[in-house]
Amino acid sequence: MRITxxxxxxxxxxxxxxxxxxxPGSFSAGFEGLEGLTxxxxxxxxxxxxxxxxxxxxxxxNPEARLFADTGTAASLTEAGFEVTTVRPGDRxxxxxxxxxxxxxxxxxxxxxxxxxxxGYRVAERFYHPGDALSVxxxxxxxxxxxxxxxxxxxxxxxxxxxLRLVHPGTAxxxxxxxxxxxxxxxGMFTNFAPPGTTVQVLDGxxxxxx
Numbered sequence: 001m002r003i004t005x006x007x008x009x010x011x012x013x014x015x016x017x018x019x020x021x022x023x024p025g026s027f028s029a030g031f032e033g034l035e036g037l038t039x040x041x042x043x044x045x046x047x048x049x050x051x052x053x054x055x056x057x058x059x060x061x062n063p064e065a066r067l068f069a070d071t072g073t074a075a076s077l078t079e080a081g082f083e084v085t086t087v088r089p090g091d092r093x094x095x096x097x098x099x100x101x102x103x104x105x106x107x108x109x110x111x112x113x114x115x116x117x118x119x120g121y122r123v124a125e126r127f128y129h130p131g132d133a134l135s136v137x138x139x140x141x142x143x144x145x146x147x148x149x150x151x152x153x154x155x156x157x158x159x160x161x162x163x164l165r166l167v168h169p170g171t172a173x174x175x176x177x178x179x180x181x182x183x184x185x186x187x188g189m190f191t192n193f194a195p196p197g198t199t200v201q202v203l204d205g206x207x208x209x210x211x
Contacts, residue, residue, distance in 0.1 A: 005203035043131025
């Protein structure tokens, strides 16, 4: 498996013949010129996870790519004229590699803010992209590579560290860092408090890494 990060929560995951792009949002850059994609998968409707203005030309340049999204995002994208497959927790997708959907709801930001749908995606039983939620451990049990949210209005650093320890992946790839002005400070916390056997691998340089 090869993973390339295009900033924030946008990751290209390559496994077997699949080239899957996750969450091309407004805080991410560099994904616009990608070709040969087989799937584009959206976890939820917030703009930092799906940038509609750049999504259209991306799909035009990748006619073989199928678009997948949670219920809330799928409804709004359909209204905007996109052809999208709605994904719900428990769904299994055959994209040249096995992908399963988990979770269901965005983490609570504040009780006054309505909770929206959010799905996490598990790829080939090896990699997990959570979107904006820390999944129940059953969803990520045995994961080798975990996309680990770094900083968010819905999360404290203690939440991320505790989640990292509970999941105990072989490698944690920090994501969702664009809301922080000093992401390395958070990355250092992950490295210092990771459980034995877990490596924190930062992909912010834009170079792919193999797992």
